[in-house]
Amino acid sequence: MQLTIRRAGAGLALLVVLLAAHGAARAYPQFQLSTGNNRCSVCHISPVGGGLLNEYGRSESGDTISQFGGNGAFLYGVYDEPTWLKLGVDLRGAALGKKVNDDPEYFLFPMQGDTYVNLKAGSFSLYGVVGPRAQVRPPRDSVLERFGSREYWLMWRPKSTGWYARAGRFFAPFGLRSQDHTTYVRRYLGQDNWNETYNASVGNVTDEWEAHATFFTAVPYELMGNGPRATGGTVYYEKRLADNKAVVGAQAKAGFADTDRTYLIGGIGKYYLESSKVLLMGELDLAAQDFLDNNGPTQPQLAGYLGASYWPLTGLLVGAAIERYDEDMNVNKLARDAASLNIQYFPLAHWELMLTGKLEFQGAEYGDPGSLAMLQLHYYL
Amino acid sequence: MERRHALVRAIGALTLAGAAAAALGACGEDDRPASWSYIHASIIAPNCATASCHTKENAQAGVQLYSAEAAYTILVGRACDGNDAPGAAPRNYVSPFQPERSQLVYLLLGDDSLGQMPPDRPLPDRDIDLITRWIEEGAPCN
Numbered sequence: 001m002q003l004t005i006r007r008a009g010a011g012l013a014l015l016v017v018l019l020a021a022h023g024a025a026r027a028y029p030q031f032q033l034s035t036g037n038n039r040c041s042v043c044h045i046s047p048v049g050g051g052l053l054n055e056y057g058r059s060e061s062g063d064t065i066s067q068f069g070g071n072g073a074f075l076y077g078v079y080d081e082p083t084w085l086k087l088g089v090d091l092r093g094a095a096l097g098k099k100v101n102d103d104p105e106y107f108l109f110p111m112q113g114d115t116y117v118n119l120k121a122g123s124f125s126l127y128g129v130v131g132p133r134a135q136v137r138p139p140r141d142s143v144l145e146r147f148g149s150r151e152y153w154l155m156w157r158p159k160s161t162g163w164y165a166r167a168g169r170f171f172a173p174f175g176l177r178s179q180d181h182t183t184y185v186r187r188y189l190g191q192d193n194w195n196e197t198y199n200a201s202v203g204n205v206t207d208e209w210e211a212h213a214t215f216f217t218a219v220p221y222e223l224m225g226n227g228p229r230a231t232g233g234t235v236y237y238e239k240r241l242a243d244n245k246a247v248v249g250a251q252a253k254a255g256f257a258d259t260d261r262t263y264l265i266g267g268i269g270k271y272y273l274e275s276s277k278v279l280l281m282g283e284l285d286l287a288a289q290d291f292l293d294n295n296g297p298t299q300p301q302l303a304g305y306l307g308a309s310y311w312p313l314t315g316l317l318v319g320a321a322i323e324r325y326d327e328d329m330n331v332n333k334l335a336r337d338a339a340s341l342n343i344q345y346f347p348l349a350h351w352e353l354m355l356t357g358k359l360e361f362q363g364a365e366y367g368d369p370g371s372l373a374m375l376q377l378h379y380y381l
Numbered sequence: 382m383e384r385r386h387a388l389v390r391a392i393g394a395l396t397l398a399g400a401a402a403a404a405l406g407a408c409g410e411d412d413r414p415a416s417w418s419y420i421h422a423s424i425i426a427p428n429c430a431t432a433s434c435h436t437k438e439n440a441q442a443g444v445q446l447y448s449a450e451a452a453y454t455i456l457v458g459r460a461c462d463g464n465d466a467p468g469a470a471p472r473n474y475v476s477p478f479q480p481e482r483s484q485l486v487y488l489l490l491g492d493d494s495l496g497q498m499p500p501d502r503p504l505p506d507r508d509i510d511l512i513t514r515w516i517e518e519g520a521p522c523n
Binding site: 098100101105133134135136137141146187188192193194195229257259260289291293295296297299327328331332333334335336360362363370372 | 410411412413414416418419421422423424426427431432433439441449491497500501502503504505506507508
């Protein structure tokens with residue numbers, strides 16, 4: 001009986017992948033510290049988290065994250081992958097209602113349909129993701145035309161901790177690395193969907209701290225999302241404190257495009273209140289966008305995120321956050337603010353239900369916000 | 382009790398940090414230039430040329446706003462370095478000197494019959510004002 005249900009789930013998933021489109025597939029930063037794991041790479045193959053889970057991460061998805069447990073292994077363990085191969089599929093569908101002016105709009109759309117492959121040989125691994133790009137509104141192109149790979153890289157990493165080097169297309173390690181691409185610290189700082197750059201990155205990951213330095217350049221061809229137009233570099237440092245109950249991080253970025261240059265410094269922080277099962281997270285970035293050829297004054301910019309996540313019981317995560325992005329702090333009423341509420345339910349390994357409510361305020365006018373409600377169903381093989 | 386105090390202290394500290402960050406939003410007048418290169422780099426590219434909207438590959442409604450030159454051609458109806466007469470924009474997105482005849486302005490303002498652009502996050506009024514000023518000044522490709 002159980003096997004039949006699993007097969008039905010797998011069949012449904014395969015059907016959905018044919019229809020699905022591509023959305024976010026990143027780590028949940030809420031899981032760091034609150035699950036007892038001190039760094040993202042404990043559960044993910046990537047040295048900075050996000051994407052395909054490793055064996056431990058898959059077991060954690062059942063043992064620690066989900067209310068009723070379950071086998072988080074690929075295909076529920078029916079197919080035992082060889083040690084050199086890791087596979088995965090992420091599927092996500094969404095129902096969305098939003099109101100920007102007076103008229104509400106409603107959408108039902110496939111949000112994500114990613115297939116992951118990781119090949120390992122000695123200290124080297126080759127990682128790739130393929131899937132169609134998501135489209136909330138009816139797309140111009142067919143699903144096949146929207147297929148592409150937003151992430152693929154070659155990595156040298158002798159051990160799960162210590163030094164690594166990575167080259168390819170991915171997001172440069174930076175910020176809280178939220179799974180939600182609409183957070184201002186992602187969307188307005190060059191980490192929106194399909195904005196992955198081409199990078200050469202080196203880093204050192206330990207249980208106490210991690211540091212990453214990345215040179216990035218724009219996607220060299222105008223395909224599948226384009227992404228930021230700048231070339232530059234980022235550095236990110238993160239230190240775990242208070243017996244792995246707190247994290248502080250510092251970061252900097254410089255990007256050079258044909259028309260402008262952007263310099264950014266910022267920091268992140270997390271603090272887990274174990275007795276209350278509350279994780280506090282914050283990020284604050286200050287940037288200066290400088291326009292070439294005297295095309296305008298330098299814009300001092302700000303992006304901030306402040307959130308709290310609470311585990312009332314195993315499998316249920318309730319989160320709230322406020323955000324701000326100010327595209328030019330020298331000019332009145334250009335800032336936008338948001339307040340959001342998230343309820344995530346993980347009944348069984350492989351399954352997630354997520355309800356999001358969000359209010360957005362333009363130009364410091366708080367009387368008539370735009371509003372959004374979204375329900376996501378997420379399944380992974 | 383101690384735990385509760387720790388929680389209150391942590392929330393208080395983070396709230397103060399957030400308030401301080403919000404307060405950093407200073408209060409100045411808008412002296413930004415109404416030039417196309419500035420408007421494209423600071424407003425159009427980050428808000429409109431996002432992956433699912435008006436990139437070259439995914440040009441919704443046939444509108445590509447990723448590069449300044451292509452965006453100008455589509456919106457104004459002539460090449461950036463072209464000498465042809467203005468005002469022939471496809472669908473009349475921009476009529477130089479005439480914001481009241483420019484569909485772009487109505488899209489940004491969320492006119493009832495045209496809808497809202499960007500659909501999820503309207504631009505701040507100050508940004509719309511700057512684009513309107515650029516059109517009033519002839520929508521030059523400067």
